Amino acid sequence: MKKDTIKLLLIFTPALFGSFPALANVSGSDWKPQIVEKMFVLPPQHLNKVLNNDFKTSVLASNLRVTDNKIKSKIDKINELNSFLPNASKDEILEINHQIILNKRDYIKDMNNLIIMKRQKLETKKAFFEKIKNNIKYTNKNTTNHSVFLNNKSKALERAQRLDLKIIEKTSLNINEKSKYFKQYETNKNAIEKLKIAIKNHPMNEKSVLSNNSDNKLEAISNYIYNIETEIAVLEMKEQMMSYMAKIVALDAMKLAENVSGINQNLDGSFIPGENYNDPENVIDIFTKL
Amino acid sequence: MYKSIAKLTLLISFVASSYANASPIGPLERERAKTLNLILDKTISIVERKKKLEKSKMKLLDLERMTINNKQINKNPDNHTIRAFEDFDLTFLVHNSFEKNKPLSIMWFEKMGLTTDAIMNAQVSRR
Numbered sequence: 001m002k003k004d005t006i007k008l009l010l011i012f013t014p015a016l017f018g019s020f021p022a023l024a025n026v027s028g029s030d031w032k033p034q035i036v037e038k039m040f041v042l043p044p045q046h047l048n049k050v051l052n053n054d055f056k057t058s059v060l061a062s063n064l065r066v067t068d069n070k071i072k073s074k075i076d077k078i079n080e081l082n083s084f085l086p087n088a089s090k091d092e093i094l095e096i097n098h099q100i101i102l103n104k105r106d107y108i109k110d111m112n113n114l115i116i117m118k119r120q121k122l123e124t125k126k127a128f129f130e131k132i133k134n135n136i137k138y139t140n141k142n143t144t145n146h147s148v149f150l151n152n153k154s155k156a157l158e159r160a161q162r163l164d165l166k167i168i169e170k171t172s173l174n175i176n177e178k179s180k181y182f183k184q185y186e187t188n189k190n191a192i193e194k195l196k197i198a199i200k201n202h203p204m205n206e207k208s209v210l211s212n213n214s215d216n217k218l219e220a221i222s223n224y225i226y227n228i229e230t231e232i233a234v235l236e237m238k239e240q241m242m243s244y245m246a247k248i249v250a251l252d253a254m255k256l257a258e259n260v261s262g263i264n265q266n267l268d269g270s271f272i273p274g275e276n277y278n279d280p281e282n283v284i285d286i287f288t289k290l
Numbered sequence: 291m292y293k294s295i296a297k298l299t300l301l302i303s304f305v306a307s308s309y310a311n312a313s314p315i316g317p318l319e320r321e322r323a324k325t326l327n328l329i330l331d332k333t334i335s336i337v338e339r340k341k342k343l344e345k346s347k348m349k350l351l352d353l354e355r356m357t358i359n360n361k362q363i364n365k366n367p368d369n370h371t372i373r374a375f376e377d378f379d380l381t382f383l384v385h386n387s388f389e390k391n392k393p394l395s396i397m398w399f400e401k402m403g404l405t406t407d408a409i410m411n412a413q414v415s416r417r
Contacts, residue, residue, distance in 0.1 A: 149367050152375040153358075159378060160358045163388050167351070170388060177348040185355060 031060035031124050044220035051128060060117060067114045074107040097256050104249045111242055119235050126228045133221050140218075164189060313370045314363045315381075318353040322383060325350055329395045347394055351384040358382070 033054050042050065055061050081100045088096055168186065171178065313319075325346045328339060357363075363371050374381040380401050387394040399405070 146364070146367065149372050149375060150364060152372075152378075153364065156358050156375055156378050156382065159389065160355065160382070160385055163385055167388055171348070171351075174344065174348065177345055179348065179352050181352045181356070182348065185352075 031055060031058040031121060033124065033128050035128075044217060044224060047132070048224065051125060055121065055125075060121060064114065064117050064121070067110050067117065071107060071110045071114060074103050074110065078103045078107070094256070094260060097252075101249060101253050101256060104245075104252070108242060108246050108249060112239075115235055115239055115242065119232065122228050122232050122235070126225055126232075129221050129225050129228070133218065133225070136218050136221070313368055314360060315357055315371050315374050318350075318357050318381075319370075319374075321346070321350050321353050322381075325383070325394070326398060329398065343394070347384055354382045354384055358385075 033051060035050060035054060078100055081096050081103065084096055085093060171182075325343070328334075328342055328346055331339065334342070357374075367375075379386045379397070383394050383398060387397045390397060392400075
């Protein structure tokens with residue numbers, strides 16, 4: 001008996017956890033940035049561009065486009081139906097109002113989905129930048145720990161580079177003593193110097209110099225995160241707006257239902273019977289008219 | 291059972307010791323030691339020493355350049371490497387001699403405090 005319970009637990013527990021991701025992904029769309037870790041070294045502006053391009057190819061982006069088009073068509077339909085209202089008969093008005101309410105309901109549904117997807121996009125972007133921010137912070141922390149050593153090493157490198165020309169001059173007579181590495185070092189050093197000058201004179205260099213500095217990069221990424229947070233806050237306000245819209249549509253539907261059933265409601269909540277032809281009292285005029 | 295434990299311990303200690311010895315500045319230190327041995331070697335003639343020193347100096351210069359330009363050691367430097375970069379003049383003897391325009395051996399003697407003045411001022415005494 002005990003063994004059976006354990007077996008059942010073993011079967012159901014993973015199934016229970018397995019159902020959570022399915023619940024979380026209600027909108028049926030997802031975006032996981034396919035950006036390799038090496039890209040993290042890119043300046044923030046370029047990183048943002050790469051991230052946006054990655055998003056464009058995702059399922060979430062295509063779903064966003066589809067929903068966006070759906071919303072546009074719903075608004076066109078509502079406008080079209082509204083334009084029919086002035087020339088419509090009483091029965092037609094009822095039907096048009098019914099259609100308008102249905103379209104408004106669909107619009108709210110789609111808009112709600114759109115907001116959820118936009119939020120998902122922003123949350124993913126934010127998580128991505130947060131990850132980079134943590135990476136930079138971690139690297140900076142490690143760099144501080146070795147800062148004395150790195151300082152000594154960079155000083156050594158500077159001193160050695162200053163001596164390169166002098167070494168070439170002084171060793172020009174020892175041709176036989178020069179190793180393969182020595183010759184390769186000279187050639188590569190010249191090539192590196194040429195490349196360094198080309199980078200220095202490149203018009204895009206100034207921009208990347210600003211963003212390649214780890215402090216500047218951290219600040220730029222913090223700014224991106226701040227902007228994303230403001231966008232999320234705006235979306236939250238839109239969600240509130242949508243809830244009010246839904247309330248209005250619900251009230252419109254109630255009004256339409258009352259009109260159809262022939263019952264009107266006063267402002268104080270008391271009901272006024274409308275034109276109800278199911279009651280013989282209301283049709284006396286029809287019968288008494290000569 | 292005990293035999294296999296002993297073998298395993300031996301293997302672990304061998305691997306651990308090989309890691310401990312694999313300092314990135316090891317080759318430079320060995321070559322520097324060879325060069326200093328050559329400077330202090332009394333069994334060879336002055337001409338021979340000069341010839342051998344010239345060869346050793348070029349090899350040491352290559353190793354010094356390799357060490358200075360090695361970016362791998364930035365990540366997790368060991369104590370030997372940290373100490374080596376704390377004293378550029380003593381670690382990178384060839385670079386130092388080019389910088390000061392003095393022979394390599396003189397640079398090392400000076401760094402060790404073995405200058406002519408110091409030797410001349412030294413007094414013979416019994417402890």
